Amino acid sequence: MSAKRNKPWFTLKNMADKPAELLIYDVIGDWQGLSAKELVNELKAIDADELVVRINSPGGSVFDGIAIYNALRYHPADVHVRIEGLAASIASVIAMAGDIITMADNSLMMIHNPLGWVGGEAEDMRRTADMLDKATEAIALAYSGKSGRPLEDITPLMADETWFTAKEAHEHGLVDFVDQPVQLAASLDLSIFQNVPDELKAAPQASQSLSLNRSQVTTSAPDALAIVQLCNQAGYPELAESFLRTQASVENVRQRLTDCETIKTLCAAAHSDQAATFIQAGKSVEQVRTDLFETLVANQTTIDNSLTPQQQHNEQEPNNSPSLNIDSEALYQKRNKNCYA
Incomplete structure (x- = not known):
């Protein structure tokens, strides 16, 4: 069985006499043999005074994203985040690591509670719920720390899956500056979200998107849950999508x-x-x-x-x-x- 190959989800460039540059332009996670651990290790080798992080991502792995957020927060370089299309879900958390956050006028940010799935007994469900509660708190702290707003103001916005224009994100203290619009050719699969703005629903989907479209999965629900659980238990959660796509x-x-x-x-x-x-x-x-x-x-x-x-x-x-x-x-x-x- 051959796994589908797609473009890497991040690119890190360390250029002489120029700011280092990190591009996050796809679903975040260990999909292509490129893990958050690898990115964090590469970041440690960056000795530039300035690091520009360019984001157009629908999110991805919560724990990979939190690891990247922490690595950027503690990096000695001045971190300038530029949201150039979409910073949704965990991608918006990574954006909060910027010392300066700039958002293109035509871009969007989305914050929500983290999602998860599990198959198993009741105790498995309880452990997953506890884990999601802790992840929600960690994510809310990132938004609160940047905006200066108390957690009780942030958590309802997350629970409602809130989409911000650049102006609204600036008004909420989540970005520092609103910049000129950016023209992007590729679109992203947002089918897993509930409150996607109408203009994004109508956009064509990128052929190389890594998000799992429900209509593409014909595996029965019990088998799908079993496959996801097997991959999680074995330590290969990134393989679940390809198994479901190929109806393994x-x-x-x-x-x-x-x-x-x-x-x-x-x-x-x-x-x-x-x-x-x-x-x-x-x-x-x-x-x-x-x-x-x-x-x-x-x-x-x-x-x-x-x-x-x-x-x-x-x-x-x-x-x-x-x-x-x-x-x-x-x-x-x-x-x-x-x-x-």
């Missing part, structure tokens, strides 16, 4: 998630950081094994075939799954052949 069965999802763990183990043994890239590309275990083998032949890296206690516990019967080890004997034989041929 629950059994196929289980097998692919097992393969993902095998791929991670193979990459760990090969000292490779390419596991996320292989998984997002939809590569099979054997394809990954072949790629790693050829890479190791070329770079002379030492092979460690030992497994952690957890990996040993989870290892399946040899007849049911491919070996987790890389064939080090074959590797060294090929290296010798390459060296002395």
Whole structure:
């Protein structure tokens, strides 16, 4: 099964003699093997005095967004946020990290309570509700901190899913300046929101949008919940969308998630950081094994075939799954052949 590839959701540029620039122009989250952790690590390497953050995003992963917000807040550079089209949901929280926030006159901002889904027992539901309450409070604090308004003024606006024009956002203290309109070619899928302005509902949807359109999902509701839960439990929530789009069965999802763990183990043994890239590309275990083998032949890296206690516990019967080890004997034989041929 091949995962759909789309453009990365962020771009970070560190330019000499110019402000560094971060573009967030898509759904926020670990969709393309580019995680918030990777972005935060890249931000640490930015030593520019000024960082410009340009936003046109419908939001995405709450916890990824909060991590990015905190990384920007504590970055030593002067952070100038420019909202150039839409800063909705968690994207509007990231915008609050700016020392200066500028909003194009024709752009919009939306704030709301975070959303979540879970399948399971009543206790699972309660834990999710508690988590959402804590996330709501953290998000409200970001808006309150920027605007200077008390939380009791912010939380009703979030509960109502409030959309602000640039002028309204400025009046509420959420931005510092309103700038000239910006012309943007791409539109975003806003189908998950309730109070989208009419002019945005009529806009054509971007063909490469990563948001999940309900009409595209034909998987039954129980299976869809099971798939989402499996992905969350396995630590791959970003894969749920592609499984639902391709109408993968629950059994196929289980097998692919097992393969993902095998791929991670193979990459760990090969000292490779390419596991996320292989998984997002939809590569099979054997394809990954072949790629790693050829890479190791070329770079002379030492092979460690030992497994952690957890990996040993989870290892399946040899007849049911491919070996987790890389064939080090074959590797060294090929290296010798390459060296002395």
